[in-house]
Amino acid sequence: MKIYLPKNVEYIINTLNENNFSAYAVGGCIRDSLLKRLPKDWDITTNAMPKDIIQIFNNTIPIGIKHGTIAVLLENVTYEVTTFRIDGKYSDNRHPDKVLFTTSLNEDLARRDFTINAMAYNYKDGLQDPYNGQDDLNNKLIRCVGNPGLRFNEDSLRMLRAIRFSTELNFKIDEDTKSSIIQNQLMIQNVSMERIRDELSKILLSDFPSIGFKELNSAGLLKIILPELSRCVGFNQKNPHHDKDVFEHTLTVLDSSSNNLIVRLAALFHDIGKPNCFTIDEHGIGHFYMHAIEGARISQEILKRLKFDNTTIKTVYILIKEHLVNRNNLKIPAIKKLINRIGIENFPYLLDLQIADIKGHKPPYDFSSILHLKNCVHEIINSKEPLSLKDLKINGNDLINIGYHRGTIIGSTLKELLELVLKNPKLNKKDILIDIANKKLYT
CATH class of the missing domain: 1.10.8 (Helicase, Ruva Protein; domain 3)
Structure with missing residues (x-):
């Protein structure tokens, strides 16, 4: 088996070899190559010490010298080169207190999170796969390297990463790995909100984000990370227009929306206010009056907690607040006011969310009112009439x-x-x- 290595990666490996060190491309780039996906970046592992790497290459940056990582700059691109290492104790369930350098590639691979990320490769030695990552790739399985409980105690974010990889790749999580996530779910509280935000964003931007949120719920992480969304699980809407509970409806809307983080966040939280607004009329039919306003408020709290930027928070708030706007009887002045409220740049997001929301309802689907609104907005914009x-x-x-x-x-x-x-x-x-x-x- 031969994996293509970019010329700069090959150059770094060959240069280290010429200086009597071994070196391999490692981790996600090997995983993605085997999956016929384009790697986002290329990491290299070596038995050369950090001081050796700095001495061998002309342009280096000691970005993580404490943990053995040196950035080698070639043609304005940085490549992380890290010394084989063994991680010490993780007292904060996130970062090793110290690392020990080793001359063993297998020991270095043993500290990594999942088998599919614990493979290394160079042209001389071929694929190095001591933990059967290739088999797990072929079997579409996310499995920890070694004892999953130890891996999650070392770094609690790995629980969320397991679900993220499962979502992105449409892989199943190994039973022992999944059981360990459930058992250690409370440790996710040790992870910073910024890191949780980043993993959630990657789940949201996958082809089918619903997979990830179902896994988050079944693993017990959803109730800790997003307790407001967890309340929607199994919440019967008792409404003839809905054939799903609030959570299942939300997941359908999520998968039906376009692959844009703003839209996906709005889709995830668009009905999150429903449990707070639920009423039943004399006929036993459920209603959720003012839930768009309540949902916008709750989304604002969640996104602030997750450390999203102010522009994202504001835009998602507007989209959720306006997602139920009456499209059928809007006159031109009212449409102009709507454009003014949400901003012309956000109008495609609103239409996207509304289309996805309809797809989450009970069939048949009627998109005529959205098409009418879209056409009216197009005419207004083309007329160049004042809007703000x-x-x-x-x-x-x-x-x-x-x-x-x-x-x-x-x-x-x-x-x-x-x-x-x-x-x-x-x-x-x-x-x-x-x-x-x-x-x-x-x-």
């Missing part, structure tokens, strides 16, 4: 020049003028708007 405050032919300085005092009255007056312009674009002329503003000021 920046499109007004008047601004705050103009209001001050005609006698308005600085303060909140400036903003409120501009908003009132925009309301008039949204209804009648012909009013968007500076002299007309100043005349209207003057009348408002002196009446």
Whole structure:
């Protein structure tokens, strides 16, 4: 078996060999190569010590010298070269307190998380696979190297990584590995929110994110990481328009949405407010009045907790809040207001979410109202009519020049003028708007 190595990777390995050291491409790049996937990056492992690596190569960066990792820079690309090592005790269930360098490749591979990530390769020695990672690739299995309990105690994030790899590759998690995740689920609390966020994002951006969230639930991690979403599991909607509980509906919407993190986050949390808003009428039918507003609020809390950036938090909040907007009877001025509220750049996201939401309901599906809304928005944009405050032919300085005092009255007056312009674009002329503003000021 031959695995293609990029020329710079081959150069690094050969250069180390010429200096009497062994070296291999290792980890995810070998896994992806065997799966016929394009590796995102290439890591190299060697018995050369960090000081040797620095001496051998002209352009290096000691990015993790404490743990034996040196970045070798070739043609403006960095390649991480790490000395064979044995990890010491993990007192924080996340990072080794210290590492011991070793001359054994097998000992280095033994410390890695899963068998499919514990393979190494070079042209001279071929595939090095002491833990049968290739067999697990062929059997579509995620299995820890050695004792899963020890692996998860070393690094609790590996529990989430197991589920992420299972989702991305559509592999099954080995029974002993899955049982150990369930047994050690509380240790996920030792992992930083940033690292949890990153793994959840990768799950969300997989082809079928529902796989991952089902695994998170069955492994007991969902109730710890996203307790608000866990409440939706098995929540009977008692509504003739729904043939799924809130969680199953959410997963269908998630898989039906486009592969975009903003949309996927909105899909994941779009109905998360339903348990808080559930009522049953006299006919035994369930209703969730105001759940979009409640869901937007909850999503904001979750995304802040997970350390997402402010733009993502704000956009997801808007999409969830507006996802139930009545599409059937909207007139042009109301559509303009909607565009103004969500931002024209976010409108494709809203339509995407609404289409996915319909697919999560009980068939038959009717997309005609969404198509109508899309066409109306297209016409409005093409007409280049004013849609926001920046499109007004008047601004705050103009209001001050005609006698308005600085303060909140400036903003409120501009908003009132925009309301008039949204209804009648012909009013968007500076002299007309100043005349209207003057009348408002002196009446």
